[in-house]
Amino acid sequence: MSAGQIHDLGYKRYVGSRRSMGTRWRVIMRHQITSAWAGWWRFKLWLIAALLTTTSVSAVMYFMHDRRLKMLGGIGGQVVKIADGLVPLSAMFYCKVGFIVSLTISATVVAGDLQSGAFTFYFARSVRPVDYVIGKLAGLAVLLAVIMAAGPIVLAGVRLGLSENLDELIDLLPILAKQLAVGAVGTVIYAAIPLGFSALSTSRRNALAIWAAYYVMIGSMASGLAFVTWPALAAIDLPASLQAISLHLFDQQFPGRANVPISAALISVLGHTAAAIAAVVWRIRRAQQTGVGGAS
Amino acid sequence: MTGLFELDGLTKRYGAITALDQVTAAVDGRIIGLLGPNGAGKSTLLKCLLGLLPYQGQARVLGLEAATDGAEIRDRVGYMPEQESFLSGMSAVELCTYAGELSGLPRSEAMQRAHAALYYAGLEEKRYQPVDGYSTGMKQRVKLAQALVHDPEILFLDEPTNGLDPQSREEMLALIVELPVRRGCAIVLSTHLLPDVDRVCDRAVIMHRGAVRFSGSIDELRGARGRDSELAVAVKADAARLAEALTAAGAICRVSSPIALEVDLPASATSQLVFATARTAGLQVRELAVRRESVEAAFLRVLGDDGALRAQGGVT
Amino acid sequence: MTAAASPAGAGGVVVAERCSKWYGHVLGVSDVSWTLSGGIVGLLGPNGAGKSTLIKMMAGLLQPSRGALTVYGANPFHDPEVRRRIGYAPEHDQTWDELSALELVTAMARLSGVAASRADRAARDALDQVGMTSAMYRRVRGFSKGMRQRTKLATAIAHDPDFLLLDEPLTGVDPMARIDIVARIKQLGDAGKTVVVSSHVLYEIEALTSDILVIYRGQVLAEGNVYEIRQLIDRHPHRIRVECDRPHAVAAVLAGDDHVARISFERGALVVETRDPDRCYDRIAGAVLDAGVAVTALSSPDNNLGAVFEYLTGDGGRR
Numbered sequence: 001m002s003a004g005q006i007h008d009l010g011y012k013r014y015v016g017s018r019r020s021m022g023t024r025w026r027v028i029m030r031h032q033i034t035s036a037w038a039g040w041w042r043f044k045l046w047l048i049a050a051l052l053t054t055t056s057v058s059a060v061m062y063f064m065h066d067r068r069l070k071m072l073g074g075i076g077g078q079v080v081k082i083a084d085g086l087v088p089l090s091a092m093f094y095c096k097v098g099f100i101v102s103l104t105i106s107a108t109v110v111a112g113d114l115q116s117g118a119f120t121f122y123f124a125r126s127v128r129p130v131d132y133v134i135g136k137l138a139g140l141a142v143l144l145a146v147i148m149a150a151g152p153i154v155l156a157g158v159r160l161g162l163s164e165n166l167d168e169l170i171d172l173l174p175i176l177a178k179q180l181a182v183g184a185v186g187t188v189i190y191a192a193i194p195l196g197f198s199a200l201s202t203s204r205r206n207a208l209a210i211w212a213a214y215y216v217m218i219g220s221m222a223s224g225l226a227f228v229t230w231p232a233l234a235a236i237d238l239p240a241s242l243q244a245i246s247l248h249l250f251d252q253q254f255p256g257r258a259n260v261p262i263s264a265a266l267i268s269v270l271g272h273t274a275a276a277i278a279a280v281v282w283r284i285r286r287a288q289q290t291g292v293g294g295a296s
Numbered sequence: 297m298t299g300l301f302e303l304d305g306l307t308k309r310y311g312a313i314t315a316l317d318q319v320t321a322a323v324d325g326r327i328i329g330l331l332g333p334n335g336a337g338k339s340t341l342l343k344c345l346l347g348l349l350p351y352q353g354q355a356r357v358l359g360l361e362a363a364t365d366g367a368e369i370r371d372r373v374g375y376m377p378e379q380e381s382f383l384s385g386m387s388a389v390e391l392c393t394y395a396g397e398l399s400g401l402p403r404s405e406a407m408q409r410a411h412a413a414l415y416y417a418g419l420e421e422k423r424y425q426p427v428d429g430y431s432t433g434m435k436q437r438v439k440l441a442q443a444l445v446h447d448p449e450i451l452f453l454d455e456p457t458n459g460l461d462p463q464s465r466e467e468m469l470a471l472i473v474e475l476p477v478r479r480g481c482a483i484v485l486s487t488h489l490l491p492d493v494d495r496v497c498d499r500a501v502i503m504h505r506g507a508v509r510f511s512g513s514i515d516e517l518r519g520a521r522g523r524d525s526e527l528a529v530a531v532k533a534d535a536a537r538l539a540e541a542l543t544a545a546g547a548i549c550r551v552s553s554p555i556a557l558e559v560d561l562p563a564s565a566t567s568q569l570v571f572a573t574a575r576t577a578g579l580q581v582r583e584l585a586v587r588r589e590s591v592e593a594a595f596l597r598v599l600g601d602d603g604a605l606r607a608q609g610g611v612t
Numbered sequence: 613m614t615a616a617a618s619p620a621g622a623g624g625v626v627v628a629e630r631c632s633k634w635y636g637h638v639l640g641v642s643d644v645s646w647t648l649s650g651g652i653v654g655l656l657g658p659n660g661a662g663k664s665t666l667i668k669m670m671a672g673l674l675q676p677s678r679g680a681l682t683v684y685g686a687n688p689f690h691d692p693e694v695r696r697r698i699g700y701a702p703e704h705d706q707t708w709d710e711l712s713a714l715e716l717v718t719a720m721a722r723l724s725g726v727a728a729s730r731a732d733r734a735a736r737d738a739l740d741q742v743g744m745t746s747a748m749y750r751r752v753r754g755f756s757k758g759m760r761q762r763t764k765l766a767t768a769i770a771h772d773p774d775f776l777l778l779d780e781p782l783t784g785v786d787p788m789a790r791i792d793i794v795a796r797i798k799q800l801g802d803a804g805k806t807v808v809v810s811s812h813v814l815y816e817i818e819a820l821t822s823d824i825l826v827i828y829r830g831q832v833l834a835e836g837n838v839y840e841i842r843q844l845i846d847r848h849p850h851r852i853r854v855e856c857d858r859p860h861a862v863a864a865v866l867a868g869d870d871h872v873a874r875i876s877f878e879r880g881a882l883v884v885e886t887r888d889p890d891r892c893y894d895r896i897a898g899a900v901l902d903a904g905v906a907v908t909a910l911s912s913p914d915n916n917l918g919a920v921f922e923y924l925t926g927d928g929g930r931r
Contacts, residue, residue, distance in 0.1 A: 334756040431659060458783070462921050463926070466922070532893070567908070571907070585911065
């Protein structure tokens with residue numbers, strides 16, 4: 001008969017290595033992405049919407065690429081073909097999807113964490129405010145980039161594919177980089193700025209409402225006012241700014257009406273982003289001091 | 297061997313309010329009760345020890361200075377908060393794994409330890425469901441588990457039995473008592489429930505108005521073992537008659553109720569005297585013990601009398 | 613136990629007759645029959661057992677689905693007059709943080725039927741009574757938990773009710789405030805008010821009263837004096853612990869007695885379980901004296917509320 005054995009199920013201390021402090025943000029980033037990916041309505045549905053946008057715009061570009069696009073004109077007055085014009089104009093379509101994703105994800109991040117007590121959770125551990133901010137921004141950026149940058153780059157690829165010969169293709173190669181830039185700005189607009197709004201309230205619903213109200217109402221008020229006063233005012237409307245940057249990169253404009261000047265658009269985007277990040281940093285610093293330990 | 301934490305002239309001011317005033321103490325032990333009325337500075341002290349607040353003076357946890365090495369301290373120390381501290385939509389396992397990863401553990405290790413911690417805390421199949429739907433008792437268990445995942449050397453527990461029904465309270469206290477043995481960590485228990493401290497802690501730190509009024513063992517707090525000749529006796533009935541008889545035998549007695557009395561035995565007498573006298577008088581002894589101050593009474597004594605507090609408008 | 617000075621009406625202050633309450637499929641209480649005649653009563657039970665449901669029915673916030681529950685002979689859900697005699701302090705803070713304590717208590721007093729001209733005076737008196745004299749002008753928002761609990765108690769007594777329902781009045785309160793609030797509740801009981809206190813912290817209840825009502829799985833499991841209830845729990849014979857220098861000597865004497873169910877030993881002590889505690893104590897005294905044993909402690913570890921509660925609910929409600 002073999003000898004019996006009872007194993008000691010006792011506790012073993014952890015003697016392995018610990019990841020360094022500089023990697024915490026990656027954990028938070030990954031968490032942000034996985035939690036957005038769970039379920040359908042937070043992200044996947046809108047990803048499908050973006051794919052549909054890309055497909056349909058590509059189809060239009062393919063079937064009608066030689067026709068003239070009346071909406072746009074070159075900066076020097078040139079005629080713009082549909083295939084060329086849709087590439088920068090597509091920013092508008094993706095903005096719609098980006099806005100929805102900002103509603104389902106970005107604009108409730110900080111407020112939601114405040115409401116559920118997540119900051120007690122975070123700051124009881126070796127997480128610094130900067131880790132949280134960078135991690136969340138990175139996570140949101142990855143998610144939004146899939147919507148705001150991937151689609152436009154694919155469209156640029158389609159445009160390249162429609163080139164008549166190799167020389168044209170090589171001439172047009174820079175549009176890939178331009179679309180990447182537009183995508184980057186778009187990502188910032190729908191990731192960082194609503195994140196800032198989510199830091200403005202301790203309630204998710206209110207944060208969402210403030211962001212939606214600002215984006216929709218203030219945006220359209222600014223655009224409306226811009227018609228009768230200064231065109232630069234429309235830069236407050238974030239999708240208008242993105243559109244302006246996109247058109248400027250492609251040397252196109254809306255003929256027959258005042259366009260948003262590129263400088264105003266850049267200032268608007270940078271200004272909003274800076275204010276948003278400042279709001280987030282302020283809120284997180286406060287949460288770090290008050291979150292743990294509660295009332296004495 | 298460094299103790300758990302050391303404070304040297306620790307001071308924290310919020311504008312005109314001094315939350316911590318030149319606090320100096322060296323604290324060590326297995327299970328330490330951190331006590332004090334509201335506004336005493338306990339949570340400020342905790343925040344300073346975790347490196348979350350700037351302060352003047354020195355505060356060292358496990359030998360590390362909190363102001364500079366706060367993050368490293370938080371890697372080696374666990375905290376079970378009093379308030380809700382969850383991320384909505386996550387299950388207990390996901391939460392504890394995330395907690396482990398945020399403390400620097402690699403993912404697979406974090407997941408393993410998360411499960412082990414949840415077993416210890418007594419959370420079984422429910423661990424795969426979202427925390428939002430948990431009862432109070434289950435939420436407290438998750439809070440305990442997430443504080444244990446990263447193998448802390450010290451565990452700070454803030455009102456761990458809050459909102460628990462009597463059975464769950466017993467279970468939680470039993471878990472806490474076993475932690476130093478089964479997980480090798482020391483415990484700092486912050487609570488208002490002094491009988492729990494009596495039961496679970498071996499040392500206590502009492503704070504009041506930003507200062508440490510007492511730091512030492514529970515025995516020291518209550519005044520050692522009490523002298524063997526000072527007894528508290530309860531009888532089935534007629535304490536007064538027993539008191540008479542004992543006084544006649546040379547003891548000093550104080551009757552506190554129809555069935556209870558305090559007895560100071562004469563020199564060289566033992567508890568035998570009480571039993572013998574009772575039997576002769578036809579009375580039945582039901583309880584007998586050496587008189588010791590309860591933790592509650594000792595606590596109030598350390599803090600000074602109520603009157604002085606009230607006079608300063610100190611409603612808590 | 614203090615007897616109620618105010619007239620309780622036929623039967624008692626609260627009379628529940630086969631009273632049940634359910635919310636859709638969820639059971640609140642089931643077939644509860646109970647009479648409260650007065651004094652201070654502790655209401656105990658595990659979470660979800662039906663304590664809050666019972667309290668809300670007594671406060672007139674809920675109606676029974678079946679059966680009847682009357683307070684001072686009237687139905688509190690429908691009768692505003694009898695509700696004026698009831699003071700209810702709920703578990704959760706339903707306060708308006710922007711108001712000062714005085715404003716809050718005055719408003720609640722007026723809602724409870726105090727005339728506008730007297731409400732301010734009544735509120736001040738109530739706040740004085742709970743020890744908030746110096747803090748009554750401050751905003752509730754900045755209050756500690758202890759001050760919130762005191763304010764809640766003040767709102768419950770401002771309209772001078774005869775019957776108080778206090779749901780977890782001591783949660784989160786620091787030791788000094790606890791002693792104070794317990795004393796004030798006892799004063800209210802001494803003044804003739806009937807008080808029902810619900811709490812999970814059993815030694816808080818012990819400090820207030822020996823009369824309890826245990827709710828378990830929606831039903832009344834036990835009621836009355838806790839020590840008498842203890843006598844009725846046959847399943848668990850009385851435990852008596854004797855700490856002495858020669859436990860085996862005492863055990864030798866007791867082992868021959870037929871009332872002894874079990875004897876076990878700890879280091880320096882023996883624990884005997886007996887079905888006849890009265891006889892057992894005498895036998896222990898005899899053994900101690902005859903064998904010359906030096907006893908350092910004699911106690912009955914399970915003759916308290918905590919043990920009684922555990923025995924009652926731990927066995928799934930069986931005796």
